[in-house]
Amino acid sequence: MKKHILAIMSIFLLSLPPEALALYFTGGTNYVGVPLATAEPTVAITLMGWAYSTTTASGQGVVGRTISSGGPGPYYLSIQTTGNIRFSLRTSAVTNFTTDNTPFTADRWYHLAGTWDGSTMNIYINGLFSTSTAKTGTLSTATVGTVIEIGKQGVGSNSPMQGHIADVRIYNRALTAAEIRNIYYTGSARSIRGGLLLHMPLWTLPAFDISGQQRHGTSTSGIMMGGLPPIGRYRR
Numbered sequence: 369m370k371k372h373i374l375a376i377m378s379i380f381l382l383s384l385p386p387e388a389l390a391l392y393f394t395g396g397t398n399y400v401g402v403p404l405a406t407a408e409p410t411v412a413i414t415l416m417g418w419a420y421s422t423t424t425a426s427g428q429g430v431v432g433r434t435i436s437s438g439g440p441g442p443y444y445l446s447i448q449t450t451g452n453i454r455f456s457l458r459t460s461a462v463t464n465f466t467t468d469n470t471p472f473t474a475d476r477w478y479h480l481a482g483t484w485d486g487s488t489m490n491i492y493i494n495g496l497f498s499t500s501t502a503k504t505g506t507l508s509t510a511t512v513g514t515v516i517e518i519g520k521q522g523v524g525s526n527s528p529m530q531g532h533i534a535d536v537r538i539y540n541r542a543l544t545a546a547e548i549r550n551i552y553y554t555g556s557a558r559s560i561r562g563g564l565l566l567h568m569p570l571w572t573l574p575a576f577d578i579s580g581q582q583r584h585g586t587s588t589s590g591i592m593m594g595g596l597p598p599i600g601r602y603r604r
Contacts, residue, residue: 390418391519391570391587395530399429399519400575400585405565408442409540410507414563415445415455416481416492416543416551417518417536421529424451424474428529429521431536432456442507445482446521447472447529453498455482455491459505466491466501477532479552485542495552497545518568518575518585537579538566 393399419430424447432444444456451471457464466489472478481492484503491498518536521527535555541563543551551560567579575585 389571390420390532390534391573391575392532393519393529395423395426395428395528397520397528398588399517399528400568400570400587401515401517402566402568402575402577402585403515403583404433405538405540405581405583407540408507408509409538409565410509411486412484412541413443413457413507414481414483414537414539414541414543415443416479416538416548417445418477418479418534419447419529419531420477420533421447421472421474421531423530424472425449426530427521427527428531429517429519429527430480430529430533431516431518431538432521433516434521434526442509443482443484444521445480446527453478453480453491453493455489457484457489457503458508459503460508462505464489464501464503466499466503468493468498470498481543481548481551483542483548490542492545492548492552495549516566518570534570536566536568536570537564539563540565 415431417431421428427449428447430445433441442458446454448454453468455466468491479494483490487504489501489503519529519533547560564579565581566577566583568575568577568585573587575587577583
């Protein structure tokens, strides 16, 4: 019965228009926690999602994992206090960051993506390449949190998101520039399935994973369904 319900929910989510609701995070302690994959990414990864922040006054976590002490975990995508987008990776005790050069503007939708192929970290903003940093090694899985966090970064209420997040995805490989553009322009839940570990449209609560991995999220209190994102948020 549960599988039938999830199948029906997946069909419903796949049929939603681009203007569907996104989750709204209030900038407090609320976030969506996602169970880890059976095999977490270690040698390549892609993180992506749509974000609409109502402020650039403080750092805000979009999606990622953190270590128990609250420092950077194996992977994270966030908005910095400067308004820049940061993609961070941690191998052993070494953390590398790559930060885009164009400040994030409040009250606008952005599609954010970070990729790593084992040697180079890339950031893409709205489907276009932004910047890159050299990075080798294996992602650290020691002393890290037991969930993936959407809407904050770190223990407690560190770097909470204040605004909307939608269509979060994690892959165990580095998507190509063409694949990033495809997802940005189409926004289809059916697009680019290879290596997909998590796909949360975040158009409803509970937060369902429609990747086929059934890693459904648990939300804390205070998360609300936000207003309608701008029509054409996923350009066609």
